[in-house]
Amino acid sequence: MATKFTAKPDELSKLDYKPPKKGWMDNPVEFKENTFCWGAKGKNLKIIDFPNARDWSPAEEDWKLPENWQEIVLEGIKERLSKYRSLRLFMDICVRCGACADKCHFFIGSGDPKNMPVLRAELLRSIYRRYFTASGKMLGKIAGARELTIDVLKELWYYYYQCTECRRCSVFCPYGIDQAEITMMGRELLNLLGLNIDWIAGPVANCYMKGNHLGLEPHTIKNGIEFFLDDIETVTGIKIKPTFNRKGAEILFVTPSGDLFADPGTYTCMGYLMLFHELGLDYTWSTYASEGGNFGFFTSNEMAKRLNAKIYAEAKRLGVKWIIGGECGHMWRVVHQYMDTWNGPADFLEEPVSPITGTKFENAKSTKMVHIAEFTADLIKNGKLKLDPSRNDHLKVTWHDSCNTARGMGILEEPRYVLRNVCNHFYEMPEETIRERTFCCGSGTGLNASENMELRMRGGFARANAVKYVRDRYGVNMLANICAIDRATLKALMEYWAPDVQVAGLHELVANALVMKGEKERTQDLRLEPLPGKEAKE
Amino acid sequence: MRILFSFFAVIALALIAYAGVKIANLQFLFGVVIPYIAIAIFILGFIYRVLKWGSSPVPFRIPTTCGQQESLSWIKQNKIENPSSASGVVIRMALEVLLFRSLFRNLKTQLKEGKLVYGEAKWLWLAGLAFHWSFLIIFVRHFRFFLQNTPSFIKTIEGLDSFLQVGVPLLYMTDIVLLGAVTYLFLRRVFIPQVNYISLAADYFPLFLILGIASSGVVMRYFYKVHIVGVKELAMGLVTLSPVIPQGVGVMFYIHLFLICTLLAYFPLSKLMHMGGVFLSPTRNMANNSRRARHINPWNYPVHIHTYEEYENDFREKMKKAGIPVEKE
Numbered sequence: 001m002a003t004k005f006t007a008k009p010d011e012l013s014k015l016d017y018k019p020p021k022k023g024w025m026d027n028p029v030e031f032k033e034n035t036f037c038w039g040a041k042g043k044n045l046k047i048i049d050f051p052n053a054r055d056w057s058p059a060e061e062d063w064k065l066p067e068n069w070q071e072i073v074l075e076g077i078k079e080r081l082s083k084y085r086s087l088r089l090f091m092d093i094c095v096r097c098g099a100c101a102d103k104c105h106f107f108i109g110s111g112d113p114k115n116m117p118v119l120r121a122e123l124l125r126s127i128y129r130r131y132f133t134a135s136g137k138m139l140g141k142i143a144g145a146r147e148l149t150i151d152v153l154k155e156l157w158y159y160y161y162q163c164t165e166c167r168r169c170s171v172f173c174p175y176g177i178d179q180a181e182i183t184m185m186g187r188e189l190l191n192l193l194g195l196n197i198d199w200i201a202g203p204v205a206n207c208y209m210k211g212n213h214l215g216l217e218p219h220t221i222k223n224g225i226e227f228f229l230d231d232i233e234t235v236t237g238i239k240i241k242p243t244f245n246r247k248g249a250e251i252l253f254v255t256p257s258g259d260l261f262a263d264p265g266t267y268t269c270m271g272y273l274m275l276f277h278e279l280g281l282d283y284t285w286s287t288y289a290s291e292g293g294n295f296g297f298f299t300s301n302e303m304a305k306r307l308n309a310k311i312y313a314e315a316k317r318l319g320v321k322w323i324i325g326g327e328c329g330h331m332w333r334v335v336h337q338y339m340d341t342w343n344g345p346a347d348f349l350e351e352p353v354s355p356i357t358g359t360k361f362e363n364a365k366s367t368k369m370v371h372i373a374e375f376t377a378d379l380i381k382n383g384k385l386k387l388d389p390s391r392n393d394h395l396k397v398t399w400h401d402s403c404n405t406a407r408g409m410g411i412l413e414e415p416r417y418v419l420r421n422v423c424n425h426f427y428e429m430p431e432e433t434i435r436e437r438t439f440c441c442g443s444g445t446g447l448n449a450s451e452n453m454e455l456r457m458r459g460g461f462a463r464a465n466a467v468k469y470v471r472d473r474y475g476v477n478m479l480a481n482i483c484a485i486d487r488a489t490l491k492a493l494m495e496y497w498a499p500d501v502q503v504a505g506l507h508e509l510v511a512n513a514l515v516m517k518g519e520k521e522r523t524q525d526l527r528l529e530p531l532p533g534k535e536a537k538e
Numbered sequence: 539m540r541i542l543f544s545f546f547a548v549i550a551l552a553l554i555a556y557a558g559v560k561i562a563n564l565q566f567l568f569g570v571v572i573p574y575i576a577i578a579i580f581i582l583g584f585i586y587r588v589l590k591w592g593s594s595p596v597p598f599r600i601p602t603t604c605g606q607q608e609s610l611s612w613i614k615q616n617k618i619e620n621p622s623s624a625s626g627v628v629i630r631m632a633l634e635v636l637l638f639r640s641l642f643r644n645l646k647t648q649l650k651e652g653k654l655v656y657g658e659a660k661w662l663w664l665a666g667l668a669f670h671w672s673f674l675i676i677f678v679r680h681f682r683f684f685l686q687n688t689p690s691f692i693k694t695i696e697g698l699d700s701f702l703q704v705g706v707p708l709l710y711m712t713d714i715v716l717l718g719a720v721t722y723l724f725l726r727r728v729f730i731p732q733v734n735y736i737s738l739a740a741d742y743f744p745l746f747l748i749l750g751i752a753s754s755g756v757v758m759r760y761f762y763k764v765h766i767v768g769v770k771e772l773a774m775g776l777v778t779l780s781p782v783i784p785q786g787v788g789v790m791f792y793i794h795l796f797l798i799c800t801l802l803a804y805f806p807l808s809k810l811m812h813m814g815g816v817f818l819s820p821t822r823n824m825a826n827n828s829r830r831a832r833h834i835n836p837w838n839y840p841v842h843i844h845t846y847e848e849y850e851n852d853f854r855e856k857m858k859k860a861g862i863p864v865e866k867e
């Protein structure tokens with residue numbers, strides 16, 4: 001197996017953006033250690049009935065491909081060209097102006113020219129031209145066309161698992177060409193050959209069978225949450241009793257399973273529990289639809305739909321009126337832009353109305369799923385929460401817009417409004433690195449595997465650089481966000497590039513500030529760390 | 539190699555026109571037959587390409603949102619960069635098509651002593667805008683050749699375009715701007731390493747072609763004059779479908795015309811189709827209202843899912859033990 005990633009930040013940030021002398025078509029792919037993930041295991045692909053399931057390793061010469069792999073890929077391209085206007089258009093209209101080139105966090109952090117979105121797209125375009133356009137068939141290389149060889153396939157694999165579908169390139173493209181869309185298609189094609197990565201295939205199989213990526217079984221979910229309840233009681237003196245799979249609840253709550261599992265996501269989860277308890281919300285958790293995230297989305301449209309279907313199915317079975325979704329990035333891209341189209345119409349649900357404020361969430365009246373930041377912002381605006389932001393005074397917070405919620409939805413002000421109400425020290429990162437121009441954590445789309453650490457640190461370099469800037473300038477020590485993958489990966493990123501900055505979900509900070517009925521005087525935050533000024537009284 | 543190939547391809551095209559007219563006397567071929575063929579290829583090819591795009595559906599509503607979404611009434615939505623209505627989309631598209639909004643966002647990312655800095659980078663936007671607009675104005679100016687009486691709006695455009703009142707004949711600013719902008723677009727492809735790295739012959743060829751068209755036009759107008767009355771006769775003949783070849787129209791005109799014909803015929807086969815494609819881009823031309831109104835995917839099909847029933851069968855005992863309600867005891 002690979003040697004452990006040990007390169008120091010100083011080494012990694014020595015970057016040369018000059019492309020090599022040799023043209024990119026003549027420069028075959030080189031698989032560098034710590035910059036790719038392990039191949040999907042056969043058993044995981046079998047669970048979801050995917051073709052060509054087998055164990056294989058990207059580092060090995062022989063990928064154990066089916067004999068007719070070329071035909072499969074070309075047929076796959078043909079099918080997708082006829083199903084997605086985006087693909088056909090994005091294959092045809094790029095003028096290679098290069099505006100996207102230095103917008104990709106992987107290019108910025110690696111200097112590898114094939115990480116320029118335009119070139120990442122050309123990897124597939126060159127195949128498209130060779131087999132699907134007259135000029136490519138006739139003129140070959142001079143028209144930018146090339147044969148689909150095994151090396152080309154490997155190159156496609158390597159670089160399409162070096163794209164986090166963050167869409168930053170698409171913001172700057174004069175035609176809106178979206179590499180995320182192209183990467184999604186590319187990964188679908190690779191999946192036809194069983195060429196997924198196991199860090200995606202494993203969670204997908206888990207989610208399919210057990211309802212969540214982590215493979216938590218129903219009793220484990222309940223136990224896990226009960227564990228949080230003990231901590232909440234320690235901090236607040238309040239006993240909370242959430243319900244699971246309860247029929248007739250008004251609201252179903254769905255959040256990424258990452259929130260149930262590891263710090264600091266677990267603190268965010270405690271935040272949800274405390275908020276809903278304080279409101280007396282009539283809601284239920286589900287162990288069947290226990291995953292808001294969707295690694296199927298990093299696999300294929302069909303797989304994403306298969307996993308997502310559980311949310312509506314469960315809402316229907318339980319007879320809830322509407323759904324609240326927790327803090328997650330790609331989950332919200334899926335919920336916002338895909339769910340209703342795939343698995344709707346959700347005509348068995350009602351248009352969401354906040355039972356606390358009476359606010360109608362008109363913007364979600366078809367999908368019937370409301371983002372928790374929208375829900376909480378409305379509560380605060382209507383004065384329904386008693387908040388003591390000084391409990392977060394030990395934190396100097398900056399806000400990381402997650403790619404999917406920023407560029408595939410546009411939920412920018414809601415979390416900021418909440419943040420300003422729950423903490424007193426909030427500093428924005430430079431404007432070129434937030435909102436629609438925000439930088440990816442570098443580990444999205446299922447690339448957050450440990451064997452991929454160098455790539456992750458490179459990919460997150462631009463994000464971390466902006467955090468470091470506010471850390472050095474304002475003393476920022478907390479990076480807040482609404483994304484489970486961020487919470488899972490930014491911690492490692494900060495330790496590497498910007499030490500002393502911790503990571504938190506929005507609702508952890510909300511719950512810290514939330515003054516609950518009947519609570520004891522708080523001396524600790526949700527991390528069971530002493531609140532400043534309160535230590536003495538202990 | 540990519541550059542030289544494209545350069546010499548354009549030179550060769552010019553020589554073909556020169557030889558064809560000057561040596562072989564094929565005025566009718568170059569003045570009538572080829573223009574008709576080129577226009578036919580352009581129109582039919584353009585329509586074919588657009589229909590081809592149109593034949594693929596837009597299964598999902600995937601706008602790239604570049605501002606605050608529509609949500610709670612008191613949160614100010616960015617109605618243009620993140621439109622939720624048709625009118626917002628129209629404005630967004632108009633800004634994109636007419637003013638190259640997205641390109642205007644361009645930044646230059648630089649690494650200085652381990653720190654990333656983001657500088658302004660508006661030259662590409664400016665050159666792109668200058669190029670496209672001057673091309674359009676020049677194109678419109680040429681209508682005087684195809685209309686018996688020059689309409690007043692063309693005269694107005696000509697007047698504005700030559701308001702500097704320099705030279706005889708009066709210098710058109712757009713001629714200079716076009717040549718300057720195309721030259722810039724070419725030079726950045728050569729000298730910016732990343733742009734150079736991604737450039738194909740198909741990127742240089744249209745630049746040289748347009749440079750050839752513009753220079754032959756400029757040469758004709760200002761230096762090596764052609765028989766302008768003859769040119770108009772030929773143009774009128776083409777549009778009235780009664781083609782004539784007047785005597786004594788200079789060869790430079792035929793070179794100009796042949797390069798234009800090449801551009802027209804090449805257009806539908808090439809990246810130049812971005813002209814049509816930009817209107818169809820689903821990340822720009824869709825409203826971000828997918829939670830408010832259901833978007834329909836015409837090929838949406840049923841999929842296998844692991845049902846709740848199957849799930850409960852897998853875990854019933856564990857669920858019961860944990861006190862989680864089940865459907866079947």
